[in-house]
Amino acid sequence: MSDININMLILGQTGSGKSTLINYIYGKKVVETGMGLPVTSKGDFTRVKIQSPLKPSITHTFYDSWGLESNKAEEWKKIIKEKLTSTLSYKDMIFGIIYCLSYSQDRIHDFEISMIKELLNRGYKIIIALTNADNSGYETKKIAFREKLNKELNDYLQYFDTVDICAEAVQKLGQKTARRPFGKEELFKQLEKDIISNYSKVLVANIKTWYKRSKEKTNNFYSEQFKKIEKFYEFDFNSTLEKQAEEEANRLQEAVKNLIKEIFDKYNSAIKEAEDFYSRISGSYNNLKLPLWHIILLDSIPLVGFIILFFSRKSFAKKQLIESLNQSIKMINDEIDKALIFTKEFGEKLFQGKI
C-alpha cells in the first residue's frame, strides 16, 4: 500500500506526444493518441495513477491535458493557471510539471517559450520532455532545440531540465525490430528532484492565503470592536463606571485572545499538514521546524485589564480601550507579517535544497 500520492501535470502543444508519454509511463495504452487533429479534448484532465519506480511508498497521478494551440494560448493559460491554483490541499496539488516539445515540429515557437516562461514565473520547476527522440533524422534539431531553450530561458537555467524521450518507437520499413522506448528513468529521476522544490512553493502559497485571510479577519475585528467601544462610550454611566469599564476591558481582552487563537491555530494546522506531507514525500521523518506561533503570542498580549485603575472619566475610559485595541491589532498584524516572512525565507531555502 502506498502512503502518499503526488500529482504531476503533462502539458504541451497538440501532437507533442503528451498522451503517448502517459501510455509509456503507464506501460500500456490507457489514453487515446493520434495524428493531425487535437485528440485529447479541452478541459479533459485524464488521470493515470502509477507507483513511483524510485520510491515504492509513493504513487503518482499523471494528468494528461489537451494540446496548446497558438491561437488559443491565452485561454489555455487561463485554464492551466486554474488547474495549478484552484486547490490548496496537498493531496490535490500539482508537484511536477512536464512540458512536452516534439522534435518532429519544425522549430520551437514563441508562444511555447512564453508559456514555459509563465510556468517558470509561477515559481515551478519544470521538465521539458523532448519527444520523438527516436528519429535518427533529428540529430541536428536536437542540438538546435537545446540551444534555443538555453538561450530563450537563460534566466531560468536552474529551474528547468530537459529529457530526451522516445515514448513510442516506430518500426521502420526493412527493420526487423523497432527501437525500444527510452527516457522514462531519466524523467522520473528529474521529477523526483523537483518534488521538494515545487512542494516549497505550495507551502508558501498556502501560508500566503492564510496571511490574506488573517489580515482581513484582523481588519474586520478592528472595525467591529471599535464600534462596540463607541457604543460603550455612548452608554449612560452611573456611579459604577469603574465596574462597567472593567467588564468592557475584559470583554475586549477575551475577544483579542479569541482572535489570536483563531488566526494562529489556522497557521499551526497549515504547518502541521505541511510537515506531515513533507515527511512522507521526503521519505524521512524530518520536521520542517517552523515555530508554533500562538504560544509565543498568547503570553504577550497587552494587558487590557490593568488600565481600568485609571478610569476616572468616561472619555478617558474610551481612550484607554481604543489604545489597547490599537496595540493588540498592531501586535497581531506584526506577528502575521513575521509568520509570512519566516515561511517565505524557509520556503526559499527548501526550494534551493538548502534544508
Ligand SMILES: Nc1nc2c(ncn2[C@@H]2O[C@H](COP(=O)(O)OP(=O)(O)OP(=O)(O)O)[C@@H](O)[C@H]2O)c(=O)[nH]1
Ligand atoms: N515515433 C514517435 N512517435 C511519437 C512519440 N510521441 C508521440 N508520437 C506520435 O505523435 C502523435 C501525437 O501524439 P499524442 O500523444 O496523441 O499527442 P498529444 O500531445 O496527446 O496531442 P493532443 O491530445 O492533441 O494534445 C501520435 O501519432 C504518436 O504516436 C515518440 O516519442 N516517438
Ligand SMILES: [Mg+2]
Ligand atoms: Mg493527447
